[in-house]
Amino acid sequence: MNTFDCLIPVPRQVSIDENRFFALADINGFFVENTFANYAESIRQLFNTFSLAAEQKSSPRTAQFIVEYAPLPPEAFKITVSPGAIVIQSADSSGCMYALNAFMQMLFAATIRGPKGARLTCGCVEDAPRFAFRSFHLDSARHFQQVAVIKRMLKLMAQFRLNYFHWHLIDSQGWRLQLKTSAGLENQYTSTPGFYTVEDIRDVVNTARELNISVIPEMDFPGHSYGTLRYFPQYACVNAQAPGEFCLGNQAGKNFIKNVLLEVMELFPESKYIHIGGDEAETANWDKCPVCRQAMQENNCSNMRELENIFMRDIAQFVLANDRTPILWGTCSGQTYQPESIIQSWLDIREPLRVAPNGNKVIYSVHTSLYFDYPANLSEPWETWMFELSERGVYMTDPHIIWADKVKDVIMGTEACLWTETIPQWRVIPKLLPRLYAYSECAWSAPERKTYTDFCRRKELLEAAGFMDFLIYSGN
Numbered sequence: 019m020n021t022f023d024c025l026i027p028v029p030r031q032v033s034i035d036e037n038r039f040f041a042l043a044d045i046n047g048f049f050v051e052n053t054f055a056n057y058a059e060s061i062r063q064l065f066n067t068f069s070l071a072a073e074q075k076s077s078p079r080t081a082q083f084i085v086e087y088a089p090l091p092p093e094a095f096k097i098t099v100s101p102g103a104i105v106i107q108s109a110d111s112s113g114c115m116y117a118l119n120a121f122m123q124m125l126f127a128a129t130i131r132g133p134k135g136a137r138l139t140c141g142c143v144e145d146a147p148r149f150a151f152r153s154f155h156l157d158s159a160r161h162f163q164q165v166a167v168i169k170r171m172l173k174l175m176a177q178f179r180l181n182y183f184h185w186h187l188i189d190s191q192g193w194r195l196q197l198k199t200s201a202g203l204e205n206q207y208t209s210t211p212g213f214y215t216v217e218d219i220r221d222v223v224n225t226a227r228e229l230n231i232s233v234i235p236e237m238d239f240p241g242h243s244y245g246t247l248r249y250f251p252q253y254a255c256v257n258a259q260a261p262g263e264f265c266l267g268n269q270a271g272k273n274f275i276k277n278v279l280l281e282v283m284e285l286f287p288e289s290k291y292i293h294i295g296g297d298e299a300e301t302a303n304w305d306k307c308p309v310c311r312q313a314m315q316e317n318n319c320s321n322m323r324e325l326e327n328i329f330m331r332d333i334a335q336f337v338l339a340n341d342r343t344p345i346l347w348g349t350c351s352g353q354t355y356q357p358e359s360i361i362q363s364w365l366d367i368r369e370p371l372r373v374a375p376n377g378n379k380v381i382y383s384v385h386t387s388l389y390f391d392y393p394a395n396l397s398e399p400w401e402t403w404m405f406e407l408s409e410r411g412v413y414m415t416d417p418h419i420i421w422a423d424k425v426k427d428v429i430m431g432t433e434a435c436l437w438t439e440t441i442p443q444w445r446v447i448p449k450l451l452p453r454l455y456a457y458s459e460c461a462w463s464a465p466e467r468k469t470y471t472d473f474c475r476r477k478e479l480l481e482a483a484g485f486m487d488f489l490i491y492s493g494n
């Protein structure tokens with residue numbers, strides 16, 4: 019085999035010279051251009067992992083492994099292997115990291131019998147992402163995860179070139195942030211205990227940044243709020259039965275939400291996107307509440323869904339006014355938001371078509387294709403709301419579906435979600451694998467380059483070489 023022919027996700031373009039080789043024993047020095055100086059240590063570790071002796075050199079002339087800048091598109095990279103040198107090129111930190119990760123896969127494939135006599139096929143791989151937005155979501159509310167688990171997940175995400183981490187931080191079962199506005203609420207939970215301190219959040223955000231991943235915090239309103247409203251009943255509807263939704267006519271409740279979001283924006287200063295939820299609110303308590311009914315009249319609404327829309331548009335406007343971009347779950351219930359808002363399509367594959375005329379961009383996240391809490395096979399327990407989601411099922415997902423001409427410019431990217439109603443923290447990493455490999459080709463690779471049998475062949479090759487075990491057992 020040629021040693022380019024193992025890469026996951028599958029690259030855009032590979033050209034090989036199958037009669038020429040680079041002998042790995044010839045590496046004795048590596049050179050890193052200043053732009054990428056922060057990768058010197060990981061390059062040293064990479065060579066150590068494969069028992070290859072290479073020292074850092076101050077000039078490319080004395081090095082056989084060269085990492086340099088080239089004016090490529092964002093996140094793109096190029097690896098050129100010739101008999102005398104290996105050259106890694108990229109224009110940014112993401113491109114450099116992805117190139118080094120791809121090169122590591124090549125090293126696994128090349129050194130399966132050990133470094134002695136190991137060689138790389140000469141040639142060149144050029145790669146760039148299909149979508150600029152490639153995300154993974156974790157629900158830390160239903161089951162709490164320690165920071166160490168989240169960091170392991172982030173490392174796996176980076177390995178498979180995912181660049182956004184959508185973090186679901188509150189829900190009816192737990193409020194996982196320690197904020198001044200909601201003081202005490204972090205200790206109220208009906209599932210596993212735990213919350214993130216300011217230091218924890220910094221730790222996660224810093225790790226994510228080092229891995230070229232942006233964090234998208236989610237605070238889900240006005241529904242999914244049983245726990246919140248048990249602790250702060252003053253924000254619930256009048257005479258509500260087991261309130262799970264904020265009262266839509268209660269100004270103090272809305273102020274609470276805005277103050278929470280202000281603190282969250284302070285905690286996540288680099289987060290361009292703030293997810294504000296907007297899903298699965300029930301109207302029963304609103305319909306019976308005199309405060310909501312009065313607000314409905316004052317706003318000339320004919321039903322509570324219209325009033326809910328006004329409420330959430332106001333929250334979205336608040337986020338926009340703070341120079342962040344709001345993301346909302348698509349509800350398929352006629353809600354419309356500011357064109358700058360982003361809609362996460364999870365329920366209905368036709369949602370992108372519905373919101374496109376309004377100017378919203380869409381994240382493709384449809385549950386039957388991308389909800390990783392669904393069983394990978396039916397040996398796992400499942401719930402009535404789930405579907406089987408095999409690795410094959412993930413692999414065949416295409417965010418454009420059959421409407422590429424209509425939604426090509428609307429769909430900004432894709433996100434796989436790990437909800438945790440039934441997933442305790444020790445199952446988080448096992449639930450990611452192996453479906454994450456398949457998902458990376460949906461998010462990164464050009465669709466015309468994807469075939470499932472070829473994916474399986476590359477995956478089996480990397481598995482046999484120990485790459486997957488390395489990811490799990492090395493903590494990488």
Ligand SMILES: [Zn+2]
Pocket residue numbers: 254255256264265266267268303304307308309310311
């Ligand atoms: Zn109300």
